[in-house]
Amino acid sequence: MKILIVDDDPLVRQSLKLLLEKESDIEVSGLAADGQEAIDQCETRLPDVVLMDIRMPNVDGIDSTKQLKAKWPELHIMMLTTFKDEQNIRLALQAGAEGYLLKSTAVENMAQQIRALMAGGSVLDADVLKQIMEPEVHDSISELTERENDIAAAIAQGLSNKEISEQLFLSVGTVRNTLSVVLDKLELRDRTQLAIYYWKRGK
Template identity: 65%
Template sequence: MKLLIVDDDELVCRSLQLLLGKEKDLEVVNIAANGQEALELCQNEQPDLILMDIQMPIMNGIQSTKRIKQLYPSVQIMMLTTFQDEKNIRLALNAGAEGYLLKSASIENMAQQIRALQAGSTVLHADVLKTIIEPDKEVLEGLTDRETDIVDLVAQGLSNKEIAEQLYLSVGTVRNMLSVILDKLEIRDRTQLAIYYWQRTHK
């Protein structure tokens, strides 16, 4: 099985390359320092599976995952990160990742999970699964989960078009949902909505 390792920490890349390379059925064909490099290497290396970090310069792991799955749908992607917050987990899975492992996993476990993913299983670290089942993010009072996601992205400064792409909705749906949210919360505009969100989620 051909692996591509993507992480902006070269030490992490080299360590994984060395340790996973010792597994007889795993071959690390290359390493990349960001999502853009991973995208470019996909065509040349044709990996079976990518171990993808999330936070990286130029193009992050979630953006890269979404693009790679569009261009090379047969390539499987396992997020390998220190982040286990619900938002990153859901964004990664929505982007097309088939697995989500934490860097705290042992090499033995990592190799087993890579094989399980290749065999067709969706792989989620136990702590990640717990985060999804028992999310730590509070839904804003009076709003649904999806409405809260939209407010979160508005607060990050995303446009309706960008929110639509992130959540796989139409721009019209986002616009309508935003109107509903503003009515529910009795808030005038996006700026006030962003302030409302930050005041309640960053106490």
């Protein structure tokens, strides 16, 4: 998979590049110093995943994420930052980021999380989850069937549909359809909101 690293600190960019390229399935296709450079490089390099810092000069990570997702909806964006305050987390997820990791994450774990993101999972650092306060939704978790609850739990663990199908011995289509039912019952938009909701309920 091709990754674009976006950070205003050149040392961080180079360090991440060297460490991530030790993974056989990861190719760092570009480095960008701010959000505008990220947009420009996506035009020519077409990465699969963007590792995006939040606070940068010119165009920051939040604005860049909005523009990138508007132009390339299938592009996967992982926020990688030192900031875990509620406002930044909420803004990043609202902008379209599917993952939010802290720079303190070990590179080995980071690579695993990037793969999970590529497989369709949502990735949220455990410390980040504690900071999130989503608007209250009606308490309908008890309305879920056993299968629906199992799939919700697996989504909360960051598993992809394929991984869930293998774990629960279901077809990928059944997992996909059941996930749609769960989102509808809980009045949630996507698997990221489901993961947040599930952990907030303390299930």
